[in-house]
Amino acid sequence: MSQFSSAFTAASSVSLPPPSFYVSVSKRSFIYCCSSSQSRTTVVNGKFDGKIVDRDEIRFGLPSKGRMAGDTLDLLKDCQLSVKQVNPRQYVAQIPQLSNVEVWFQRPKDIVRKLLSGDLDLGIVGLDTVSEYGRGDEDLIFVHDALKYGDCRLSLAIPKYGIFENINSLKELAQMPRWTIDRPLRVATGFTYLGPKFMQENGLKHVIFSTADGALEAAPAMGIADAILDLVSSGTTLRENNLKEIEGGVVLESQAVLVASRKALIQRKGALDITHEILERFEAHLRAADQFMVTANMRGSSAEEVAERVLSQPSLSGLQGPTVSPVLCKRDGKVAADYYAIVVCVPKKALYKSVQQLRAIGGSGVLISPLTYIFDEETPRWRELLSKLGL
Ligand SMILES: Nc1ncnc2c1ncn2[C@@H]1O[C@H](COP(=O)(O)OP(=O)(O)OP(=O)(O)O)[C@@H](O)[C@H]1O
Ligand SMILES: O=P(O)(O)OC[C@H]1O[C@H](OP(=O)(O)OP(=O)(O)O)[C@H](O)[C@@H]1O
């Protein structure tokens, strides 16, 4: 069942199921019907309508290759959700910590297609891929929109030389009188949904798109295109090919996201609980990743007085204010507290400033330790998810 619906998802570009399985309803749109012993499902352009396919396990799609693959496995491992894959050519795997979850390794674009066709329930991909292949479909729902890797932007770039030498913004590009209906601006891109949408939204009328699977940066020098619309991260590939980005030319800022099928979250037993656990683990790890735990000793007359000194410093307020505990010692035969130990979490980038501020208010013996997880109260993202689901 899922094999057929998946093949059909790619109908516009790749193979189609046997003719008897689909009906063309317009040039680029098909309806595919099938039935199984468990349920009956109709798929329209890879999107399924009605009830979800019956199965017990929750399917989680992870990138099978490319630069997202390794970082995704690392994130899961850092959240104590290591994926057990018997060998790298096996596309199904398990996460022993999540007993009812089946991991499926797929190409990023196929993860999005399979979420829409109901063959996957959850997935991790770049926002660029969700936006391009998801096309704003309401069934796709973001569970976590900032997993802090795979950072890049989808950006328009033009040659630094020739007729573009003095063009530095989208507005200037749009106003070049040479683009006409007969000689439009030629843009090479793999983003054939987002590209035209962006141009239309920005009022560029005379534009045509060509597509290729990679090395797009060569297209202008080869005379195939005037501009390219592609992912940029360090900017090295553009620079090495004599291309430049322009003001107003960024279509999208992207990073890895955790995305789910709305229907699966609502209808599939256990899907919401698993999603909650994964989200909590991700949040706890990601929050901890940019914080240090700082401990120091400080002379003082009471915990409140020490806390007041700490709170007077902007970099030392911690997550919910400092933890202040008395350091008890025996003086003249009595137990007393001359010193207090304070514990605060500080952003990694404010580390040295925090140490300086601690010293300025009498802190000594400052210890810095890494944090592994910060489990706070219920995460705002979980509340947002429930509200997006209408729960
Ligand atoms: N240069 C980059 N730097 C950082 N992240 C990137 C970069 N290029 C792409 N990405 C992110 O990684 C995702 C996967 O890109 P990757 O190039 O690994 O695979 P792909 O382009 O789908 O496959 P292939 O390049 O083999 O055709 C992209 O969708 C994007 O989110
Ligand atoms: O700004 P940079 O850090 O130079 O990265 C940008 C390049 O990375 C991606 O290509 P990729 O390496 O995936 O090759 P591809 O063209 O084969 O997809 C993207 O398509 C750019 O070409």
Ligand SMILES: [Mg+2]
């Ligand atoms: Mg690539």
